[in-house]
Amino acid sequence: MNITTLNNKIDQVRKFNRFFTRKIGALREGLLHSSFSLTEVRILFEIANGNNPTATKLRRELGLDAGYLSRILTRFEEQGLTERVRSEQDGRQFHIRLTSEGIKVFFELDQRSRNEVAELLNTLSEDEQQKLLKAMHDIETILDKKSSKFSEAVYLRSHQPGDMGWVTHRHGVLYAQEYGWDERFEALVAQITADFINHYNPERERCIIAEMNGEIVGSVFVVQSSETVAKLRLLLVEPKARGFGLGSRLVQECITFARHAGYKKLVLWTNSVLLEARHLYAKAGFKLVEQEEHHSFGKDLIGETWELVL
Incomplete structure (x- = not known):
């Protein structure tokens, strides 16, 4: 690449950076009409959505200087926004979590951000929205060299006509192949998807579909159980898409959505034979709270209820 061509490309990237930072309001003295900087708001977001991270994890995830991060965290503590809790697994480590005041401040900022994005999308x-989201996804995956080649190609979207048929069909086929479950499980999935469509509340419920090169490779649902409790349902990852972190990504998307929707608890029902799924739930912070033997789908099973306090 000659120097002229390189300089032209540099100018184009810098031009886009200037446009985008102005468009999202990142140049304002206080982000989202607050007294917080862009970095501070991002740290609050990571604490709120990171399952009580340590300072080390925050520094690694955000790529911040340790001293700079420490000063911000100290200021948050002095303002009563965060607190440190000693790890039960390793007494040398401390987890950082939002206080009640911190949760209040974060959700106010988060709602302002969501409102600004909604205003832009509207x-x-x-x-145009789909083209924009696809372009953003392409930029993210091209620049994120830490992701695997497969995971970079995965695109998450909300449900569209025809998706419920895919969810029902693939659950029926895969669970018959992998666990020997009969068609009554497919009937259960069909009922769940029908109820979701017939009673869909977009403010409180969500279906997330994962695509790779235009092909669906995974899905998961968040549905309302009560004003304070949501259910995670129908997590599915196609065999060829497993092992690349997609399952964890789908679960985390559900947790984030449930928090934003104002739920206090996220629960799910699974069975002990679904070892990979159980591992994902435990990794995400869910706790096993109940077990019961039952005979369903032509098999003797042990049903399990898991829950996560948000």
Whole structure:
């Protein structure tokens, strides 16, 4: 690449950076009309959505200087926004979590951010929105060299006509192949997806579909159980898409959505034979709270209820 071509490309990248930071309001003295900087708001977001991270994890995830991060965390503590809790697994480590005041501040900032993005998206047609989201995903995956080649190609979206048929069909096929479950499980999935569509509340419920190169490779649902409790349902990852972190990504998307929707608890029902799924739930912070033997789908099973306090 000659120097002229390189300089032209550098200028284009810098031009886009200037445009985008202005468009999202990152140049304001206080982000989201607050007294917090962009970095401080991002740290609050990671604490709120990171399952009580340690300072080390925050520094690694955000790529911040240790001293700079420490000063911000100290200021948060002095303001009563965060607190440190000694780890039960390793007494040398401390987890950082939001206080009640910190949760209040974070959700106010988060709602302002969501409102600003909604205002931006509402100026675009559905086709323009999809093009924008796809372009953003392409930028993220091209620049994120830490991700595997497969996971970079995965695109998450909300449900569209025809998706419920895919969810029902693939659950029926895969659970018959992998666990020997009969068609009554497929009937259960069909009922769950029908109830989701017939009673869909977009403010409180979500279906997440994972695509790779236009092909669906995974799905998961968050549905309302009560005003304070949501259910995670129908997590599925196609065999060829397993081992790349997609399952964990789908579970985390559900947790984030449930928090934003204002739920206090996220629960799920699974069976002890689903070892990979159980591992994902435990890794995400869910706790096993109940077990019961039952005969369903042509098999003797042990049903399990797991829950996560949000």
